[in-house]
Amino acid sequence: MSEHAPEIEDPDIDAPEVASILKSVSVRLAKDSPTRSFCTLHDTLDSRDELQDIRRHIHQHPELAFNEVHTAELVASKLENWGYTVTRGVGGTGVVASLRVGAGQRSVGIRADMDALPIHERSGLPYASVHDGKMHACGHDGHTAVLLGAARQLARTRQFDGTVHLIFQPAEEIGAGGGAERMLADGLFERFPCDAIFGLHNHPGAEAGTFMFRSGPFMAACDTVAITIRGKGGHAARPHQSIDPILVAGSLVMALQSIVARNVDPNETAVVTIGTLHAGHAPNVIPDSARMELSVRSFSADVRASMETRIKQLATSHAEGYGATADIEYVRGYPVLVNSEAETEFARQVAEELVGPERAIANFHRIAGSEDFAYFLQQRPGCFVRMGNGVNQPLLHNAGYDFNDDNLTVGAAYWTRLVERYLAG
Template sequence: MSEHAPELIESLLADSHATRPAASFASTTSRASRFCELADTVDSRAELEAIRHSIHQHPELAFDEVRTAELVATELEGWGYAVTRGVGGTGVVGTLCQGDGPRSIGVRADMDALPIHERTGLAYASIHAGKMHACGHDGHTTVLLGAARQLARTRNFNGTVNLIFQPAEEIGAGGGAERMLADGLFERFPCDAIFGLHNHPGVEAGTFMFRAGPFMAACDTVAITIRGKGGHAARPHQSIDPILVAGSLVMALQSIVSRNIDPNETAVVTIGTLHAGHVANVIPESAKLELSVRSFSPDVRRTLEDRIRRLVTSHVEGYGATVEIDYIRGYPVLINSERETEFARQVAEELVGPDKVVANFPLIAGSEDFAYFLQQRPGCFVRMGNGAGQPLLHNAGYDFNDENLTVGAAYWARLVERYLEA
């Protein structure tokens, strides 16, 4: 996930109000008082903390979220939701209908943890070595449960709400969003629009950030295997050294963005791994590189793939080696729809005030499989500050900020109430 300097955040908070688009959903002060306020969820703080800490202490990786899913399902059933288990693997959907309104809304939270060994020292730290909630999905799940509780006890809406608890957001291609969609998510649980949220370290807790249009990057992974000719380190002329080829290729790959992509566009090519050889006196037979490729438009994405394939092939062959390229397309660009983003921003302003809302947050080079949902339904993916100076996402010292539990719950409850206004 991309992080932004504190001075940039302060500037955005100060300037965000001047460039806001006209509202698509009208609201007034008198109407605003009818919907969930921050004070309405305060009494659930202790309960939500206990749930979040329990999930944090028992992290589960992609498609293994059995305990978490059962906890979610049990809580939802206790509050009167119709619960469907096993959607797309370990996914859970809780449905609540009120009145005879024809509209429906979906709100999604992710449940999976990461294969990282936790080093927070917290009393509720992971009890499973090598697994931890280093991206805040424990918080996202708990926030949505808090909203579920509030909506169930007030039922201040007219229509149908589907609360979607998704597995396997972290694994890339073939993840939870794709599996839930393949399992008929929107056919079984119709949604006129869908919304999701992710915490954002480096920004004050309880601050909401929005961006219409492309917001988070497409992410592709490329595995490049260079095959040379192994031999003795003392006789390199009798070999084709794949390490030499790989080293040269690392530098050549850096020319792709700088010399092939319009400077007004955003793209990233990062070589994340390079493995070759085992001992100092042997030239190995092969070397392997793995790349992460990020982009924000379909045209740029296609250009990057084309240039990587062509450059890698010609470069390696120029050294007399051969190459295998495994180009894996991952999550698409996350594109927020204009109308729903403006609506979601307006709800945030009503709840926390304009000083804690950023209307046009910068592009984020991280990726999200919520993008698949937005390919099929209009909606908005929201960012919520996790606290200035907090450890970054995917860090062994990271923890979700409990101050956000009731704020996030109130936000989702209010957004549902406003969307399904009685």
């Protein structure tokens, strides 16, 4: 296939976002004199209908963490039909597909996540979830379809020299003990060696077909804390005979906000959010206990450790100051996601070649959300990429969210070109 851009009048180009990108890139590519052919945006356009059908089928039949049985089988059967060596059941319901071309010794891994969320869909789409309380509200249906599109293109062109491992991961959404950890414990990189690994997540609020990059810490560590304040229950009319846990909890809510404001370096980024607070059942009864749950985000190991220490100290001493006690459950979740510098610059260059420099954004801002792809990056160099899902699209984890199908062939072309460039012989 030619590196040069197609004529924009091509009748196959029916997606407005793809057509816009092709138009912006065509002049630049026409001036190039490439010595090697790599995948272009036009090369994957003929797979749009198939990928859209796959994506919408997965969207309509969402499966929660470690229950992605139907999704995994759909993925595995497609890959086997395209000539991949497929391994099922990696880390539970994970699928790994391998394809070796030529005699090259290098290998690369590309990962997509497959699980849905326990959210009742309210999108009103004709392909909305048929399973009450389950929904693809984070775009994992799109991530899976995008990687399948790349798999199809790589298998039919075989324009690389080495081995590619396509990793379809379960259970990204559940926090500690999720799919990445389970796949690694199942010997992922020992069984399927990767010199580098890459992953992608859609990003509502950014223009579709735009890619965003940042080396170093990119997405936050996420820890969950449960604090139970134990006081002494009693009659609402005689509070002096009780130790009111609600009073202690209310005061602690405010005190916890001082940690970021007064204990974290202003040059660092951290978040402490109290997401739940439950106590009592009647207005005339002081309860025995109150319970709150926190989400704690950070971008460095030092800040993460100091915040854990400070939260425990503050909760304990604060409760004691009122004559109560505090039971603290501190669960460390996903670590900081750290992109390696060389692989991030490589991934950015591939995007720039594919969609133009104006759509390949370097040094994108850090994201306080978390991602278990971080575990893979602790063991192999690589890059986690963000891809715009549309400026006016609903946010992630929203009951009205939907993956932007204009991204399907763009994402497939990106992964294809990245593999071809990485394994260029």
